[in-house]
Amino acid sequence: METGIIPDMPYNDIPWNLPRRQLLGRQTTDLLREQIARGTWTECLPPERELCATLQISRHTLRVALKQLMEEGIIKAEHGRGNLITARSRRGKKAFEASDIGLLLPGSLDRMLPIHVVWINHLRAMLAERGCRLHLFHGLKYARRDPSSALKQLVTRQKHKCWVLLLSDEPVQRWFQDNKVPCVVAGSIYKDVSLPYCDLDHRAVCRHAAGLLLGRGHRRIALLVQKSRLAGDVESEEGFAEGMRRSPHGDAEMLISNHDATAPGIANAVRRLMARKPAPTALLVVNPFHYLTATTCLTRLGLRVPEDISVVSRDGETYLSYLLPVPTRYEIDPRNFAKALLTMVLEMLESGATSKRTVQLMPACIAGESVAEARKP
Missing domain, CATH: 3.40.50.2300 (Response regulator)
Known part of the structure; x- marks a missing residue:
């Protein structure tokens, strides 16, 4: 069963008495007609595969809508160029400059x-x-x-x-x-x-997390971060390093462990860290889902959180509040x-x-x- 979602369709404009497939076809037609009128596309429609992915519909539903627009004279199919826009629709909402x-x-x-x-x-x-x-x-x-x-x-x-x-x-x-x-x-x-x-502010977060763990007596602290080298991850490494360098404790040791963002890759990174002599006593995990993998791996190694090792998540996610022990994390209101x-x-x-x-x-x-x-x- 098709479960496409047409973005931003006004609630009161949806004819709920139509069958599901017919409803999706009509919604798609109305949305494409409106977007053409708004000037979202000026010469031709995007390729069918791209439209299907954007609107989350099947190719069959899209082609039903395209056929209707062709019958209305709004678009025409041209070999090698796709669906060309031939006329602005005067149906539906009044056209205006797109924002x-x-x-x-x-x-x-x-x-x-x-x-x-x-x-x-x-x-x-x-x-x-x-x-x-x-x-x-x-x-x-x-x-x-x-x-x-x-x-x-x-x-x-x-x-x-x-x-x-x-x-x-x-x-x-x-x-x-x-x-x-x-x-x-x-x-x-x-x-x-x-x-x-x-x-x-990932730099400030990781700097704070390093200080937090140092303040609890941890001296060997590891940052678990993926190899993506996304700008935020780079800043996290730099902030973590800053926090560790500020430590007045001469025996403080910073470890950075990179992984490939897969569950086996994260588990291997954790095992390598814990095999060190001496092993880290605290982990700062960049991704909240990687936190779950890391703590699961620690449990398999016979280590308890936080009795044997402390773990902090750089980012927050709703699911973290349902874990036990509840993770220490950094959260912001998405709104x-x-x-x-x-x-x-x-x-x-x-x-x-x-x-x-x-x-x-x-x-x-x-x-x-x-x-x-x-x-x-």
């Missing part, structure tokens, strides 16, 4: 954490109140070593006034900067990149993140620039039960 925002996620959707989905939904609702729409685009072609061709095709086809870059790799950020495409980075930026960005990002996006829409190129939010430290005083040798 649409594209949210780009290089790679697959499974890169997103649940908290990303929450603040994206808040941002979408806040923009909708101002007559703007948020559209999500994702794909492995944007995560290539050289994504320039795919990015050029995307921004040429999708005439958005501003882009939000989520989990963006360095080549993506540099392409948007070099081509002067209006955007805001939802996350950290790389060195020598001057794009406006809104992010959590506050969405508000901060909204301010930057609206300024970009109005003037093409932002008054603040850098917005960093400090999460609150949630004292859980996963940190204890270090055991004396």
